[in-house]
Structures are given as C-alpha cells and as structure tokens.
Amino acid sequence: MSRERGRPRVATTDAAVLAATRELLAEVGYERLSYELVAQRAGVTRPTVYRRWPSKALLVYDAAFPADDIAPIGDSGDFRRDVLRLVEAAVRSYSRPETRAALPGLLPLFERGSELREHARDPLEAAARGQFRAVVEGAVTRGEAPASTDPDLLFDVLVGAVVFHLVFRGGDRPDLATAIVELVLGAR
C-alpha cells in the first residue's frame, strides 16, 4: 500500500506493530528484537515502523506499557480500594512476559534526562502518579491517610514492592496485591 507524505497513519498499523513487538519481546527478548523482525511480524515495512518509533527503546516502551492499559485510578472515596487497584494494575503489568523482557532494555533509559523521559508518551507513569496524588489528597481530606503522606513515595513503595517481588525475587504468590496493601497500609 503506497503512502504519500503527510497522509495520516492507519491506527491498525500502529496496533499491529505494537502487538508484533509484544510477541517478539516475549519470544526473543529485548536485545534480539529488531525493526526487521517487528516489520515482518506486523506485515509492514521497516521504514513504517521507524517513522513512528525512531528508537527501539520508545517502541518497546509503548509496547510494554500501552496507553489503554492504564486502569484509571481515581478517588473512589475508599482509599484502601483505590490503593489496591493501583497495586493490582502493577501486578498485571509486571506479570506479563513482554513487560519483563522489556525491562533490561528500558532500565538505562529511566535515568534523569534520558530520551525516554523526554519523549515517552506517558513519561514513566506521570499520568498514573498524577491520578494517585488525587487519590491521596482525597484520602487525607477524609482522614483516611495522615496529612504527611507523600504520594510519590507511597507510589514508589507500592509499585516497587510489585516489581521487586515479581522480577527480582522471581516470586509468584497469588495474593501479592492484597498482601502488599495490607503490609503497607496495615491490616484493616
């Protein structure tokens, strides 16, 4: 299919490329992933992939952390429930083989000032963190959380526990989200 300059990309092309990237991440890992392999699997040309994702890290990031995957975390009025939803979303995300395969390639890019931080669609959970700050504000207002609560540090503790247990420890306990929330917030 020929494409003239400036013609809008078909949404399904991007979806096919991201799906292909996810499959290949799980199959061959980050290092062996290439634009060639992705293009072949998605049934498009290499330039088609490169035009939209000029760096492998950005392609892998969008594939492993898709925009439509971010469970909207809003202030429901029940702090523990909202915290549990965040942790459950993190467990789902980091349980996926493509996410774990992506991490080694993305880690060096999480440093300050890196291109990923500059150009990622959702620079490393900025949207999720923004939502979580609103959750904590509501909880503090209702007295469900102390006024001194630092939402970003709480986010680090909750999501860090998920990543460390699943990826660093290679753990697989089935009640991970609930156990983390009870440990961090205290048993009800």
Next chain:
Amino acid sequence: MSRERGRPRVATTDAAVLAATRELLAEVGYERLSYELVAQRAGVTRPTVYRRWPSKALLVYDAAFPADDIAPIGDSGDFRRDVLRLVEAAVRSYSRPETRAALPGLLPLFERGSELREHARDPLEAAARGQFRAVVEGAVTRGEAPASTDPDLLFDVLVGAVVFHLVFRGGDRPDLATAIVELVLGAR
C-alpha cells in the same frame, strides 16, 4: 607469572578483576563489558578471568554485589534501627553507578531456575534475607512487630522501594532510607 594447575589463586587477582569490572561497568555499561576489557584493565590474562567466572553475569554479579559489602543485619533489640540499617545498605548499593549499570544484564537471570540463582555466591540476597528473618522474629517476640509479619514480603517492600525510587524513578532524595522506613513502619 606462570601458574601451575591446582595452585591457589592469589586473592589480589580476584580483587583486581572485580575492581576492573566495577570501573568498566560504570564506564561502558553491561553490554559492552567484555572479558578482554576486564583482563586488560586488571592486568591479567583473559583465561585467568574466565576460569574463575565462566559467565559474564556471574562476574558482574560478584562485582556489583561484593560479599564484603553485606552490612551484617542482626537483631539489635531495636526493630526500627535494624530495618533502617537494611534500607540504608540497599540505598548505598543501588546508588553506585556500577550496580545500576549491572542491573539490565542481571535482570533476566533473576528468573526462577536461572544459572545465576544456582551458582551465585549469595544467591540474590539469601544471606541478607536470612538475617532479616531473624530480625523480624526477634521483633515479633518483643511485640515490636505483629506476629503476622511476613519477613520476605517486608524485605521486598523495603528494598523494592529503594530500587524503584533510585533506578526506575531516577530519584535522588537525600533522606530516602528514613522516609521509606517511616512510611512502611509508620512514623514513630
């Protein structure tokens, strides 16, 4: 210096190799690190390095997580102090450039059943976790921690927070250890 079979390695050779590995990790990162570069920097031959560390991952693991670095965490009778010591040790470790450079290469090997788990000197914090279990047992006995406390999950939460804040968020708050302990254990 010629070396006959079975002659014990000189301790300083291993130390030189590990020091060279740490420098090179910080300079060129995991992927570009090679036995050749390490041997050159350490002033030894490539076979000398390979005999002791038959895989790059094991060499990098020993360099980034040296045995003499594990601050002995014991039950001092003050649970919060022991927890703070663990978290401070994690902050020191994961603040080092060579540790962060090593992570992308080591992550895939933290999976269950990997060679790293089988052969690492201290398979992924087994010693530290054992010490921490003793700390928690003592704390439970004294009523400083609830009997339901899961020491391994608490370890994941505490160290996970450090890794996530430093490596994933690229954060650098100076009071990180204290802030994590107060959040997880509650302010005193």
